[in-house]
Amino acid sequence: xxxxxxxxxxxxxxxxxxxxxxxxxxxxxxxxxxxxxxxxxxxxxxxxxxxxxxxxxxxxxxxxxxxxxxxxxxxxxxxxxxxxxxxxxxxxxxxxxxxxxxxxxxxxxxxxxxxxxxxxxxxxxxxxxxxxxxxxxxxxxxxxxxxxxxxxxxxxxxxxxxxxxxxxxxxxxxxxxxxxxxxxxxxxxxxxxxxxxxxxxxxxxxxxxxxxxxx
Amino acid sequence: xxxxxxxxxxxxxxxxxxxxxxxxxxxxxxxxxxxxxxxxxxxxxxxxxxxxxxxxxxxxxxxxxxxxxxxxxxxxxxxxxxxxxxxxxxxxxxxxxxxxxxxxxxxxxxxxxxxxxxxxxxxxxxxxxxxxxxxxxxxxxxxxxxxxxxxxxxxxxxxxxxxxxxxxxxxxxxxxxxxxxxxxxxxxxxxxxxxxxxxxxxxxxxxxxxxxxxx
DNA sequence: ATATATTAATCAATCGTTTGATTAAATTTG
DNA sequence: CAAATTTAATCAAACGATTGATTAATATAT
Numbered sequence: 414x415x416x417x418x419x420x421x422x423x424x425x426x427x428x429x430x431x432x433x434x435x436x437x438x439x440x441x442x443x444x445x446x447x448x449x450x451x452x453x454x455x456x457x458x459x460x461x462x463x464x465x466x467x468x469x470x471x472x473x474x475x476x477x478x479x480x481x482x483x484x485x486x487x488x489x490x491x492x493x494x495x496x497x498x499x500x501x502x503x504x505x506x507x508x509x510x511x512x513x514x515x516x517x518x519x520x521x522x523x524x525x526x527x528x529x530x531x532x533x534x535x536x537x538x539x540x541x542x543x544x545x546x547x548x549x550x551x552x553x554x555x556x557x558x559x560x561x562x563x564x565x566x567x568x569x570x571x572x573x574x575x576x577x578x579x580x581x582x583x584x585x586x587x588x589x590x591x592x593x594x595x596x597x598x599x600x601x602x603x604x605x606x607x608x609x610x611x612x613x614x615x616x617x618x619x620x621x622x623x624x625x626x627x628x
Numbered sequence: 629x630x631x632x633x634x635x636x637x638x639x640x641x642x643x644x645x646x647x648x649x650x651x652x653x654x655x656x657x658x659x660x661x662x663x664x665x666x667x668x669x670x671x672x673x674x675x676x677x678x679x680x681x682x683x684x685x686x687x688x689x690x691x692x693x694x695x696x697x698x699x700x701x702x703x704x705x706x707x708x709x710x711x712x713x714x715x716x717x718x719x720x721x722x723x724x725x726x727x728x729x730x731x732x733x734x735x736x737x738x739x740x741x742x743x744x745x746x747x748x749x750x751x752x753x754x755x756x757x758x759x760x761x762x763x764x765x766x767x768x769x770x771x772x773x774x775x776x777x778x779x780x781x782x783x784x785x786x787x788x789x790x791x792x793x794x795x796x797x798x799x800x801x802x803x804x805x806x807x808x809x810x811x812x813x814x815x816x817x818x819x820x821x822x823x824x825x826x827x828x829x830x831x832x833x834x835x836x837x838x839x840x841x842x843x
Numbered sequence: 844a845t846a847t848a849t850t851a852a853t854c855a856a857t858c859g860t861t862t863g864a865t866t867a868a869a870t871t872t873g
Numbered sequence: 874c875a876a877a878t879t880t881a882a883t884c885a886a887a888c889g890a891t892t893g894a895t896t897a898a899t900a901t902a903t
Contacts, residue, residue: 421848435741439654443893453850458894517739523797524736526650532799539800566804567790567826574789575782582738584747585754589781611782618833636882658859668884673860 422460425450426471434517438468468518469531475515476538482508483545494553495621501546502572502612510605513580520581543569550620559620568619572612579608637675640665641686649732653683683733684746690730691753697723698760709768710836716761717787717827725820728795735796758784765835774835783834787827794823 428450432441443464447454461467486492486500509516522535546569553559579586579594586594594604643665647656658679662669676682701707701715724731737750761784768774794801794809801809809819 437652437654437736437740439652440740442891444891454893455851455895456849459848464893521652521736521739523800524732524739525652525655526799536799536803540803543800543804564822564826564829567794567823567830569804570793570801571786571790571830574791574793575786576789577792578785578789579782584741584751585738585758586785588751588755589758589784607779608782611779614779615782615786615830615834619830657857659857668882669859670861670885671883674882679859 421452421456423474425452425457425460425467426474429467430471430512430514430518433468433471434514434521437521438464438518465529465531469534471515471518472531472534472538475512476534483542487545487549494549494556494558495617497549498553498616498620499613501549502616503609505542505572506576506605506609506612509576509580510600513600516576517581520577546572553620557622560622563620568616571615575608575612579604636667636671638689640667640671640675640682641689644682645686645727645729645733648683648686649729649736652736653679653733680744680746684749686730686733687746687749687753690727691749695756698757702760702764709764709771709773710832712764713768713831713835714828716764717831718824720757720787721791721820721824721827724791724795725815728815731791732796735792761787768835773837775837778835783831786830790823790827794819 425446429441429446432446432449435441436445443457444454446467447457457464457467461470482504483501486497486504489497492500519535519538522531523539547565550559550563550565550568554561554563554565583594590604592599592603594600640661644656644661647661647664650656651660658669658672661682662672672679672682676685697719698716701712701719704712707715734750734753737746738754762780765774765778765780765783769776769778769780798809805819807814807818809815
């Protein structure tokens with residue numbers, strides 16, 4: 414009967430992640446979270462100290478196994494800059510689709526004015542991603558592989574923005590695309606490959622020099 | 629001394645728009661809103677019935693003078709499809725930058741699961757925009773002006789997404805771009821022209837056929 | 844038996860909303 | 874026009890409900 418060896422603490426984090434993503438931090442009460450998780454309300458404070466502590470723990474769990482993922486791509490010596498961009502997009506979309514509840518929470522926290530430890534943590538997390546991606550783009554310019562008048566910051570914003578529009582505003586994207594973009598089956602079979610392919614084509618058209626592009 | 633002829637009701641809406649955009653709907657208390665607006669708390673319910681009614685009134689004010697703006701571009705007979713896209717981007721970015729507080733509120737409401745009249749209103753508002761833009765893109769494909777393998781829905785998501793990433797996640801964009809993207813001066817002088825120019829170049833590279841592109 | 848985990852009950856604070864009274868403005872009446 | 878009456882606007886105070894958090898007691902496990 415030991416169906417799960419996952420800690421109860423982890424179970425709470427899973428549920429909290431989903432509830433936060435659906436109602437937002439302020440909209441999700443501790444009673445709702447504990448109720449959905451099937452645990453006593455006091456357990457939240459027992460494990461995480463406070464509601465904000467719960468949100469903080471939620472972030473720490475995800476960010477712990479994240480850095481090395483992207484880091485490796487940029488430092489690879491045997492790849493062209495375009496290959497790096499392509500790999501980066503692939504890895505980024507992969508990560509987004511593998512835990513989209515967490516992505517929604519991040520997205521919501523970015524949209525409101527917050528201060529404190531958590532806000533700094535989120536900022537750091539995003540900015541490391543930004544810097545790493547931008548480095549690849551600058552390298553591509555120096556190598557002459559990319560056009561030299563590209564707006565690197567905007568390119569970064571494009572990848573993040575398209576992802577946010579599709580994954581985070583799921584109600585709209587479902588109507589736009591004609592199927593439930595929240596359904597896990599659709600996400601893997603239809604949405605994920607479509608977004609990945611589109612982003613690659615889009616960036617290829619914008620980034621590459623005419624010479625490379627015509628090949 | 630008649631500095632403002634704006635109704636007090638309108639003043640409350642202005643303040644509420646800002647406070648909602650900063651704290652989110654659930655995070656903004658009626659006490660905070662009424663306090664910032666310098667009016668008694670009961671005035672909110674007197675004018676708008678409820679907190680949700682306030683949010684609703686806020687949306688109705690903005691959507692009333694919105695439809696005709698975009699509508700005219702798509703139906704213009706004397707413009708090429710690319711000109712239409714270009715004009716659309718210009719008009720869209722213009723609108724976004726002219727009332728970015730409202731845009732933030734919309735953005736936040738899209739990110740949480742809500743039901744009821746307001747949710748439907750927001751969905752309608754966005755989808756009308758989506759449909760109108762998509763129509764232009766399809767027309768461009770039929771005319772042979774655009775590539776025939778472009779992903780029209782993703783193109784729409786790109787324009788919306790880039791805007792959201794820059795305007796709504798202002799904390800990140802400020803760090804990325806190196807200046808305060810909330811400062812009205814910067815918005816008009818730097819941010820707005822930069823986003824507009826970038827989106828045009830990006831879409832031009834992706835949409836146009838090689839023939840048109842090489843001109 | 845000691846430490847850890849879990850519970851029901853309760854806390855003060857804050858939430859959105861309502862109330863009843865008061866003032867200002869507009870309308871009706873004489 | 875002036876007095877009387879109605880309507881609209883505004884306020885301080887309080888409402889019940891819900892919030893996040895804490896307690897003290899109990900159960901479980903080592």
